[in-house]
Amino acid sequence: MKILEIKNLKFSYNEHFKLNIDYMYIEKGEFVSIIGPNGSGKTTVLKLLTNLEKKDNGEIIINKKNIENYSKKELFKKISVVPQEFFTSFDFTVENIISSGRIPYETLFSKDEEIIEEVMQRTNTWTFKDRIYNYLSGGEKQRVMLTRALVQDADILLLDEFVSQIDPGYTQQLIRMVKEESIEKNKSVLSIFHDVNLASLYSDRIYIFKDGRIKYSGKPEKIITEKIMKEIFNIECIIVKHPIKNKPQVIFEY
Numbered sequence: 001m002k003i004l005e006i007k008n009l010k011f012s013y014n015e016h017f018k019l020n021i022d023y024m025y026i027e028k029g030e031f032v033s034i035i036g037p038n039g040s041g042k043t044t045v046l047k048l049l050t051n052l053e054k055k056d057n058g059e060i061i062i063n064k065k066n067i068e069n070y071s072k073k074e075l076f077k078k079i080s081v082v083p084q085e086f087f088t089s090f091d092f093t094v095e096n097i098i099s100s101g102r103i104p105y106e107t108l109f110s111k112d113e114e115i116i117e118e119v120m121q122r123t124n125t126w127t128f129k130d131r132i133y134n135y136l137s138g139g140e141k142q143r144v145m146l147t148r149a150l151v152q153d154a155d156i157l158l159l160d161e162f163v164s165q166i167d168p169g170y171t172q173q174l175i176r177m178v179k180e181e182s183i184e185k186n187k188s189v190l191s192i193f194h195d196v197n198l199a200s201l202y203s204d205r206i207y208i209f210k211d212g213r214i215k216y217s218g219k220p221e222k223i224i225t226e227k228i229m230k231e232i233f234n235i236e237c238i239i240v241k242h243p244i245k246n247k248p249q250v251i252f253e254y
């Protein structure tokens with residue numbers, strides 16, 4: 001079942017950048033990634049999906065219902081987001097920030113507190129729950145934002161380079177957690193990656209963006225090729241098969 005569909009989506013900030021998506025979808029329980037060069041429109045799509053920008057044209061359909069027909073609260077239960085950056089001018093603690101993921105459920109019963117603590121233990125953020133968010137390192141902030149999105153428990157998780165500042169140990173742990181959410185809880189994931197190898201290893205399907213359009217889409221095995229990597233990113237590379245998962249992995253020639 002398709003949980004998210006984007007049809008004929010058009011948007012422009014100005015004459016310099018135009019986004020034009022004919023069709024894009026995510027199935028329930030699918031892990032889908034977007035890759036593409038800087039400025040190709042990846043983050044803009046996520047902003048349109050969360051109403052941070054207003055589309056010029058087209059349709060965004062979540063669970064067979066147009067996004068415009070959702071109330072804010074309903075939408076928060078459908079979509080949770082880990083943005084590239086999150087700023088706050090207040091001195092919120094880590095626990096304050098993460099707890100805000102439960103706002104759409106509007107209860108402060110112990111059940112919510114249990115959910116919050118359980119997810120914080122899993123992401124190892126519980127140990128610094130009383131620290132001020134603004135004073136955390138970049139990687140710690142990203143872990144807090146992912147934890148907030150997980151406690152929100154929405155059907156679709158939108159991730160914008162959510163491990164870009166995270167060390168290898170936590171990168172593996174957090175991506176595995178997200179993957180488990182999709183496999184075990186049937187959550188759908190749409191994740192932007194700059195690391196093509198991570199996208200290839202964990203995704204069921206990948207969309208490759210260039211110049212505000214989808215240039216290629218499909219299973220990693222089909223579209224992570226030397227020719228396409230050269231065309232999209234202008235890189236000289238060799239594609240090898242992951243020894244355990246058989247997924248294509250990109251190695252720079254030099």
Ligand SMILES: Nc1ncnc2c1ncn2[C@@H]1O[C@H](COP(=O)(O)OP(=O)(O)OP(=O)(O)O)[C@@H](O)[C@H]1O
Nearest residue numbers: 013014016017036037038039040041042043044045
């Ligand atoms: N608020 C804005 N006003 C004007 N132009 C913008 C704005 N936000 C983004 N852009 C431009 O729109 C284009 C697409 O930006 P977007 O952030 O979607 O790219 P991206 O593929 O996510 O890039 P990156 O990989 O660098 O994060 C870029 O050229 C960017 O400069």
